[in-house]
Structure formats: C-alpha cells, structure tokens
Amino acid sequence: MMSELLDRLVRDFGVTDITERPPAITTLKVSKENGERLIRELRDREGFTHLNFIACTDWIEDGIFRLIYMLHNYDSKQNLGVHIDIKRDHAEMTSIHTLWAQAWTYQRELREMYGIHFPGSPRLEEDFCLEGWDAMPPMRRDFDTAKYSAERFGHREGRVSLVPRDHMKVQLYPNRGGDES
C-alpha cells in the first residue's frame, strides 16, 4: 500500500530520494514549490494527520537548509519524513500553520535558530528561547560559537591553559627541536 502511495507521489509531486529507514520511517524529498501541496495531500487524503515535528539541517557546503517535516499516520503506524531543500541565502519556506496550528511554534523556532522566514506565520519574529538575541542565528554552521562567547561572556579570573606540545618542550627538551638551529 505504501509503495502504491509512493508511486503516485513520484508521479504527481515529483518526489525523489525515497529511503526506507527501519523500523518504520520512510523519507522522501520534494521541491520547495511542491512541498506545501504534498504535505496537505498527505494530511487530507492519506491519513498522515499528525505532525511530529519540523526540523532543519544546515548543509552549508551545498548552500542549502534541509527542512524535515515528520508526519505520522495513526492507522497504518507509518512515519513519513518529507525533506525539502531551500537556499540558505534569504531562506524562506511556505508556512504550514494553516494545516496544523502548532506548526507556527516550530516555525518560530526555526526563524530564531536558523533565520528561516515563513511569511504569514503568527508571532514569527517574537523571541522563542533566545531572549534579546542580536547575533547571527546560532544554529547556522557559520555561527562562530567560540568567538561569540569570547566577546560576550566575562572571563573567570585566574584561568590559564597550557598548550600540550609547548609544555612538553619546556619540560622535556628545552634546548632541542626547531626553534633554534
């Protein structure tokens, strides 16, 4: 039955990369343009009435964010992960808060953590868990955590860290090695 469905999704929505992930997750990929339409179809006609979550992965090397919509069918106990790649620059995706009211919360989180815009999604610009955040969204892989924490947070007094290689030179072979020749 699943394979019949998948065949139809390939035909009607141009779905690709269908992957079985045991025990009961199937993932597939669909274009950004067909994404909302596909999810709506799955909810309204195919019994995938529950939205488990929306997640995101930053594939910075490929210049994309991959959105993962995990849907559940209570009757068949099937999980279907819909993967949608969107461009990292000016990242934007159709909101699905009209399909599931709770989706706006996920979208608000994705806006905060990755900077992805979902036009029309309620309260999208409100802080979610990062109150007063004014830097690059922190889950983007080009966010430099170490640099950020060095700039923003105070330093505990008396902290000193030794470099293993240099420390061993001082301890074990102070007059040797490549520093003098």
Added chain:
Amino acid sequence: MNLKDLLSPFYVWQRAFEKPYTSIRPIQERPGAAAYRGFHINISEECIGCGTCHKICQNDAIDMVRVETYEGRSGDSGLRPRFDYGRCCWCALCVDMCPAGSLRMSNEYTWITSDPTEFHFTAGVEHTTWQDNPLGYHRAEGYHLYPPKRIEMEMLPPEVSVQSFDEVVAGYSEPQALLEADRCIECGICVATCPAHMDVPDYIRSIRDRDYEKGLQLMYRTNPFPATCGRICTRRCESVCPVGIQGEAIAIRWLKRFIVDQIQPQDYARILADQTGNSGHRVAIIGAGPGGLSAAYYLRKQGHAVTVFEAQASAGGMLRYGVPSYRLPDADLDKDINYIVSLGVDIRYNTRIGKDIRFEQLLQDFDALFLSTGLSVPSSMRIHGEEHPRVLSGLQVLADVASGRDPGVGQKVAVIGGGNVAMDAARVSRRLGAEVTILYRRRIADMPADTEEIHESQEEGCHIVTQAIPVEIIAASSPQQVSIKWGEAEMVQDPKGGRPRPVLQEDRMHVETYDCIISAIGQGSDLEFLSKEIQDQLAIEWGKFAPGEYQHTSLQKVFVGGDVANRTADAISAIEDGHHAARGIDRFLNPDARTHTDQEVN
C-alpha cells in the same frame, strides 16, 4: 458554633499517618536520564593530556592544567582538562572527540553552592561525587568524529617484490595523502617523542593546505633527511599518536614521504633558501652517515667550513650500505645527501682516519670535531668454527649488494639473528634467488626487527625458525658449503621479572648444511682510530661514547653522536645528535654569542 465546628481542626490529624497524595519536593531526588549529559568524568589514568577537548570546546570552557602525578610519562603531556561550568553548555563535543576515550559524562546535574567562584574543577583529579557514576553520556561504540582507520598503503605483492630490488612501498597518491592528513587532530603529542622533535602537526597541515614547499621547509628545520626518514624511520611518533588509541595511528612516516616525493631535487635550493656564511671556523666530521651529514648541514647554515672524512666510496653510512634499496632507493637517499653537499660540504671519500690521516692531525688542524663513526663491526656469535669462509656477516652481504657486488650467498642460506640487519640480509638473499631460513634464539615477539620487516620477510618466503640457538659451525663435505649445529630452546621465565631467557635443550640438536650462513646478531663500534690515551679521555663505556648535554666530551672541541654515542641506534636519533652537536659546536666556537640563559658547554 456547634460541636462539629469545634472538633474539625482535630479531624485533620486522622489523615496524618496515611500515604500522601502529593510528592515531597524538593527533598526527593530526580536522577537524570541514563544517557543524560551531566557533569564530566575523566579517567585520568587513561587520559594523555592531548588537549583535543580544550581545542574542540566551542565555549572555551576547558583549560589544560598541570597535574604533577602524570608528568614525565611517555606520550602524555602531563596536563589534564579543567572545566569551567560558567561556560560549559554540555554539548558533549569533548566526549565525542576524546581520542583516549577517557572523557565522558555522568547523569548528575545538581551542584549547589553559595560561592559563585566554584563550578570549576579538574575532572578525575579533584574529588567529585559523580566520578564513579556509571550512568550518563558515553560516546557510542564505533562512533568517531574522524576515520579511525588509516589509508592503506599500496605495496608490491610479495611474489613480485622478491623478484627485484625495486621499492616495495608505493607511496600515497595526493587524494590518499589528503585523506590521511585529514585524520590528524594536531595535538602535537608526537613532537616530544620524535628524537628530532620534528614539527609533525605542522607539516601534516601543509599537506591539507597542499603547500608542499612549506612542508619541506618545516621538515628541514629539524631533519635534513626527510626523503630517507619518510621511508625507513623507526617512527616512534606513531607509537604515541593518540589517534592510535582507539584506531590506527596517523601514517606520519608515509605523509612525510609524500611531501618529499612532491618536490623535485632541482627546486630544493629555491624552496629552502638556506644561507651559508663564512664564520672563519673549520669543523671536521668523521663519518658521512646520517649523524655526520646532519651535523654538516646545520654547521654550514651557521657559516662554519665543514670537511667530512668518509672511509667508504660513497656517503650515507648505514643508510647506503645497510638499508637495501627496496626499502630506500639510492635516488631518494641521494636526494637528501646531494642537497646537504650542495651547501658546500667537502667530503673526502675513501679516507679512513687512523690509517690515511691520524686523528691527532685533525685535532690540530680543525677548530672542532664531530665523531659519528657508527657501528660497523659485526658481533661474534661466540661459537666454535665461526671463522669458516662460508660464514658471512650480514653487514658485509648488505654492503656488497649496495656496492653492486655479488656477495655469493649461494642457493641455500641460513641467517642468524632477529634484528633489521638479519631481516634485510634474508630478504636480499631471497632476491638473489636463495632459499632462506632465519634462526632466532627467542620468539618472533622478542625480535628487535620492525614488525613490518618480519612480516614482509615471511611473505617473501623466508622461513623463520624460532627458539633455535647456534651451537657450532662444522665444515661440510664441500668447501662451498658449511654446516651448523643448533639446538632447540625452551623459554624460561626470569625469576627476577626480566624477559624470558632461552635455555638450550641438549637433547634436541639439529645439524643442517647450507651454501652459506649469514651472521647478523648485532654490531659494535670500531674505535681503533683513537689512541689509548684519547680513548681514556673520551669516557667510553661498552664501546660507546657517553656524551654530555650538547653532545660534547671531556676532550675539548670533540663532539660525538649517532649509533656510536646513543642507545637507540637509529637514523632519526643520529640525525638529532648531529643537529644538537652542531648547536653545541656553534656555542663552543662562538662563546660570545651565548645569551645569559644558556648553559656552559665545556
């Protein structure tokens, strides 16, 4: 007011001893989930202080601090991670990255104190209640942030390698080298272990940056024999590589070779741009092996005139006459040597000190001397009949082959010994078409030869007989042959806890006839060129020099190094001895240039 109202406060008490419907807070503890990422645990005994946790921490929450208990251990920096919980975000990257596998997390998450300067501790060193907690986050078995296996090296198959003296190891291609270089975590623990203290993480980085010229420059800071060491180094660095704890060590030697192989000899002068001035001082070096030529290289860079006296017809010492070309091709050894010579090093070949020139003459003519004469005298088996003409020395066989002479080993050969010379003599004999048996008095695990050499000699068809003690050499019926009587040995535990000792079993003797017997049980120094008087002044113990801090001796202006002056007796130690002697000689020749922090040399 009625009676009920009056009594009602007391009715409450009737429930005082029933089980409550509510839970007691906050007294009841709520443990974290079994794999919760709570407070850190470090097994300090397993930690080697590589600092990778410090480096990967995105919040600058980990410092590497001295812990005296762990100082002075091999392959251990003596530092341990100290956590600042004002910064930690419990992401567990440090746990996932830890090459030693010593770092993990407990599922404890409450630490209550009124002092905000706490929350700062050296895990596994300072006492914590969670150090022995078995729960908490562990890195999953088999999960690594870098590939634990090294990129395999292509080699000639043994049935092909045994047919010629062609190099057995193919060397990495660029894509292979890039993948292997990418496994290095740049901790630098290896640098202390390398006798020459080569800048290993830096030259591996130069591969990642595809800047091989930079790599060559870095290697020459500490080692003017990189083409050689990239092939035959004993690579102690790899034995302490932290990546090797849970996987396979970085192939440091092959990466070094890769860099050198990318550079043409004619480009060395431009890339290295070594300056050689003229200090007006003249230094004599005895022996053109790795120690002597390493000293020559660094002395020339200091501007001193260098004359090397070499008894043989070519330079390289054991590298040329002891290491067969299937492990170190002449062209690659020459790549190293020719560059050193190109800096204006004068080598007097076929000149033996003590015979062609007196040692005292050198003492008189030169401002400083460096002795690096190696170990050239084969050790005796100390058995009856060993002076038989069909008993050859391993060193002689290897030297003959290196010089293009036929050592005349015949068709059926026995090699006595378990070191690299024995393995090489055996493999050379195989290439000359002989059937080879190696007799060794202990077990394979006890052999001093490199594991790879033992393995490759077996693959090439050498038959190893262990626990076999030579007893006597007997003349055979033909003068072209020789017989050996050997006895089986039992390994007997040393009651004092030393290594097990082979004990000859008198009732299990064998006699076998061969075309020749190659003795390769070790070699000693030849110090005949020094007069008794000078030998006495040089503090010689067991045929070896015991040099001071800067390779100096009690005889002013005489410095020593290489196999004749160290216990490790390998190329890389000789190279470092030469380098360090050059420092010592420079300080001796230019005492005014010493800074106030320097120690006295003589």
